Amino acid sequence: MLVALLLRTVLLDIKPPHFDEGINGWFLDQMWRQGFYRYDPTNYHGPLYFYLLMLAELLMGRGLLTLRLVAVLFSAGIVAVVLLHSRWFGRAAIWAALVLAISPAMVFYGRYAIHESLFIFCQAVFLYGYIRWHLEGGRAAVVCMTIGVAGSIATKETFFIFLGTWFIAVALVHLLQRFLPERNAAVPLQREPVPRRFVLITVAVSVLATLLLFSGFLANPAGVRDMIMAFAPWMATGTGDASGHEKPFWYWLQLLARYEWPLLATLLALPALLLHESRWSWRLGATGFGLVLAYSLIPYKTPWLIIGMLLPLSFAFGFLMELALARLKARWRLASVVLGCVLLTVSLYTSLRLNFRDYANFSEPYVYVQTSPDLNRLMDNLDSLIEVFPARRNLSVLVITPDPWPLPWLLGRFPGLSYGTAETARDITADVVISDATGQRQVEAALGEFYFRQPFKIRDATDTGWAYYKPATFITMDTTDAELIAPQVTP
Amino acid sequence: MIVFGLFHMLFSALFALLVGLLYGGLSGPAALVCLLGAIPAAWAAGRSFAPLAFVLPLRQLRALEWLVLLFVLYVGLRHFVWLFYYADSTFRTLAVNNLGDLPLHINYIRQFAWGAAFPPVNPEFASEALYYLYALDLYNGLWEALGVPLEAHLFLVGLFLLLASLGALRHWAGWLGMAGFFLNGGWAGWEILQSGEWQDY
Numbered sequence: 224m225l226v227a228l229l230l231r232t233v234l235l236d237i238k239p240p241h242f243d244e245g246i247n248g249w250f251l252d253q254m255w256r257q258g259f260y261r262y263d264p265t266n267y268h269g270p271l272y273f274y275l276l277m278l279a280e281l282l283m284g285r286g287l288l289t290l291r292l293v294a295v296l297f298s299a300g301i302v303a304v305v306l307l308h309s310r311w312f313g314r315a316a317i318w319a320a321l322v323l324a325i326s327p328a329m330v331f332y333g334r335y336a337i338h339e340s341l342f343i344f345c346q347a348v349f350l351y352g353y354i355r356w357h358l359e360g361g362r363a364a365v366v367c368m369t370i371g372v373a374g375s376i377a378t379k380e381t382f383f384i385f386l387g388t389w390f391i392a393v394a395l396v397h398l399l400q401r402f403l404p405e406r407n408a409a410v411p412l413q414r415e416p417v418p419r420r421f422v423l424i425t426v427a428v429s430v431l432a433t434l435l436l437f438s439g440f441l442a443n444p445a446g447v448r449d450m451i452m453a454f455a456p457w458m459a460t461g462t463g464d465a466s467g468h469e470k471p472f473w474y475w476l477q478l479l480a481r482y483e484w485p486l487l488a489t490l491l492a493l494p495a496l497l498l499h500e501s502r503w504s505w506r507l508g509a510t511g512f513g514l515v516l517a518y519s520l521i522p523y524k525t526p527w528l529i530i531g532m533l534l535p536l537s538f539a540f541g542f543l544m545e546l547a548l549a550r551l552k553a554r555w556r557l558a559s560v561v562l563g564c565v566l567l568t569v570s571l572y573t574s575l576r577l578n579f580r581d582y583a584n585f586s587e588p589y590v591y592v593q594t595s596p597d598l599n600r601l602m603d604n605l606d607s608l609i610e611v612f613p614a615r616r617n618l619s620v621l622v623i624t625p626d627p628w629p630l631p632w633l634l635g636r637f638p639g640l641s642y643g644t645a646e647t648a649r650d651i652t653a654d655v656v657i658s659d660a661t662g663q664r665q666v667e668a669a670l671g672e673f674y675f676r677q678p679f680k681i682r683d684a685t686d687t688g689w690a691y692y693k694p695a696t697f698i699t700m701d702t703t704d705a706e707l708i709a710p711q712v713t714p
Numbered sequence: 715m716i717v718f719g720l721f722h723m724l725f726s727a728l729f730a731l732l733v734g735l736l737y738g739g740l741s742g743p744a745a746l747v748c749l750l751g752a753i754p755a756a757w758a759a760g761r762s763f764a765p766l767a768f769v770l771p772l773r774q775l776r777a778l779e780w781l782v783l784l785f786v787l788y789v790g791l792r793h794f795v796w797l798f799y800y801a802d803s804t805f806r807t808l809a810v811n812n813l814g815d816l817p818l819h820i821n822y823i824r825q826f827a828w829g830a831a832f833p834p835v836n837p838e839f840a841s842e843a844l845y846y847l848y849a850l851d852l853y854n855g856l857w858e859a860l861g862v863p864l865e866a867h868l869f870l871v872g873l874f875l876l877l878a879s880l881g882a883l884r885h886w887a888g889w890l891g892m893a894g895f896f897l898n899g900g901w902a903g904w905e906i907l908q909s910g911e912w913q914d915y
Contacts (some may be wrong), residue, residue, distance in 0.1 A: 256801040258792075258808075281795060282866045440788070638803035 225304040227324035231295040231333050231576060234289050239594040240581045242682070244336045245629015251276055252635055259439030262446040264380070264453035270436045270446075272338045272375035285636070290336035297340040304347040305537065310530050311358055315541030321567060322537040327482040327574040331589050333528040334578065338379055339527045343534055345374030346385050350534075353389075354503060360414030365425050373429035376450075379437045380457045384517055385531060396502055400699060404501055407674040422598060454712065470524035475515050478529055478588060484572055485566040486533055488546035488665025489540040490515065496542060498550065511535035520558035526591050585683035594629060595680045601690050603635060604700055605655070611699055621653035623662050624688060626681065630657065660686035675705040716878045721759040724870075725752035732857055734832030741829055745859035766802040779889040786880060786896045794872040798865050819851055820864065826855030 240248070250267070253259050254277055260270040274464050275293055283289040302324045309316035324328050333340050349371025356364035375382035437446040496508040497650040514532040518524065545557035565656070583596050608615050619639035622630055627642070634640045642654070645662025647670040657679060658666040672693060679690040692700060694707070731746040734740055740748075775783065796808035798816060807816050818838070825837045828847075834844040851872070857867035883891040 252801065255796075255799050258796065277795075281869055282863070284863045284865070287802065440792075636803070700719075 227299045234291040235291050239598040240629040242628045245632040250633035259442040262449050264449045265456045268338050268379050269377045272341050294336050294340045297344040300344045303346050315545045316542045318541035319537040322485050323542050325571045325574050326579045328529050330574045330578050342378045345371050346689040359589045366543045369429040375431045377433050378454045388513040389510050392506050396505045412655050468525050469522040472519050474524050484569050489536050499546045507535045513540050526589050597679045618654035620655045622657045624659035654693045656691040659688040670710050676708050679707045716881045718756050718760040721756035722752050723818050723853050725755040727852045730852050739829035742859050750798040782889050782893045790876040794869045797868050800901035822851040823854045823858050
């Protein structure tokens with residue numbers, strides 16, 4: 224847990240805000256303004272994450288660290304929930320937790336303020352509840368299952384992929400057991416009975432809470448209808464070819480091969496799990512395989528979706544390690560442990576490299592729609608000015624780019640923020656002007672005063688644009704790599 | 715828990731008053747000492763006042779009590795989350811009635827947090843003593859001095875006191891006490907019948 228927390232919290236704000244973080248932050252601003260989260264099935268995700276972000280912002284103030292800390296808590300929470308499985312799975316759960324604690328994807332996306340960590344946390348809680356229900360029964364199992372399902376539904380529309388795959392895996396293992404009956408099956412424990420009334424009340428409370436979240440706590444009743452209607456637009460997004468996120472079938476295997484060696488090895492060695500006595504290892508292994516297959520079949524692929532596959536695969540890794548330790552001869556046992564440790568070491572090295580050195584290296588497939596570090600320079604210029612002259616918070620900022628995210632959230636705290644187009648730009652006198660590459664000629668022709676100019680690239684997919692600073696305002700700015708450009712007099 | 719919290723507020727404010735009088739004002743470390751020092755005092759006092767341990771026994775609540783409790787909590791959360799927030803480059807508050815009081819209390823809280831001399835003077839009228847009952851602002855001032863965001867401690871203290879009020883009212887007067895106190899809006903609340911709009915902001 225300490226390793227998981229350290230990897231996720233150290234230098235948490237080192238990465239510039241991601242495109243999606245800007246959008247999530249902007250939605251938060253809207254929530255403060257409107258009083259609720261207006262659910263839109265065509266564009267956005269469920270409301271739970273936004274309300275949690277709102278609570279965090281209330282307690283810790285507005286900022287990138289606040290937003291990211293929520294994801295960090297849930298990402299570390301996944302490791303904690305996996306560790307809880309050690310009461311049934313023993314060291315296999317500890318191996319699984321170790322893989323997840325250092326996995327490059329888990330750490331990288333656990334340090335972003337996006338929905339994924341919460342989503343997978345809910346799935347982990349559901350799994351814990353489901354397994355506990357079957358092995359021990361009890362009220363806690365019912366509560367965990369309902370929280371897991373309700374939380375997943377209220378976080379992302381794709382919850383059915385995980386739940387569907389899980390229940391298909393359960394059914395397949397049930398069928399398989401007819402042909403391969405469980406040898407040395409453990410004597411079933413005395414399951415703690417749960418009153419039916421308790422189950423009904425728990426489910427009713429979960430349903431009510433989900434409806435309240437989607438309806439904006441009754442302020443937007445249409446959100447409940449939209450929750451049900453969400454499947455059509457998301458099916459269209461997932462299977463369409465116009466989102467720009469379409470990837471080949473082998474995409475996930477390529478990512479596993481590049482970053483997640485322990486889990487790629489697990490995927491390749493999955494058939495060996497048939498030798499494992501625990502049918503839970505079969506179910507979890509089949510779910511891992513099923514999720515990789517399901518997400519491979521869907522053309523819409525964004526790399527953070529991979530962490531959903533890592534959860535069941537990490538359990539499979541643990542079961543395989545334990546299988547090797549239990550079944551192999553001493554020499555091969557040692558070799559298995561060495562191999563496992565080498566794979567984990569490679570994973571840790573990749574994680575450190577990706578999260579603390581190459582976090583904005585656009586050649587890394589995990590670095591996806593990432594904002595360029597140029598943004599940090601822009602924000603540093605603004606913050607250092609305001610630190611010296613607080614009244615300059617009222618400065619005017621003009622954004623001239625059709626793809627500005629995450630600027631609308633970051634610059635949203637400036638009352639003088641406005642947007643424009645290069646075509647309509649005339650006599651610009653704003654204190655800061657941000658322009659993309661295509662509008663450079665028109666923007667510079669419209670500048671009404673002298674400006675410092677610094678290159679500003681928002682993302683890898685865009686050409687390098689420019690940030691213009693008015694010298695009279697930015698008197699404290701470091702201008703070592705800035706050019707001073709004169710206003711162009713047009714006849 | 716509620717009784718412990720109330721005693722903690724009481725002792726923290728008392729200690730803050732003493733520290734302020736002895737050392738001339740509050741500071742971050744002094745606030746930490748007051749808040750930590752109040753914990754054992756509150757724990758001991760809470761044990762001595764067990765008969766006053768009004769709590770919300772969730773398992774014993776009847777349907778009507780649940781209904782009132784959830785409604786008041788819903789409205790209370792709405793009120794305290796949006797008590798002091800930032801939107802459209804402006805600091806705002808949800809309830810119009812707060813526009814007068816909130817700046818006054820923030821003024822008191824920050825005055826204490828920033829080390830005002832004791833006994834405190836009225837920040838709005840120079841050289842006049844502060845006659846207002848300021849214990850709660852002093853308590854909030856301790857959190858402010860520790861660097862807790864203003865919105866956060868206003869929300870947490872407000873929500874805690876709402877729960878304490880619900881617990882006390884339920885203990886002494888059941889659902890009628892809770893409903894009578896919190897739903898006492900007079901005719902103003904019936905505006906929804908005319909407008910048909912659920913609007914609280």
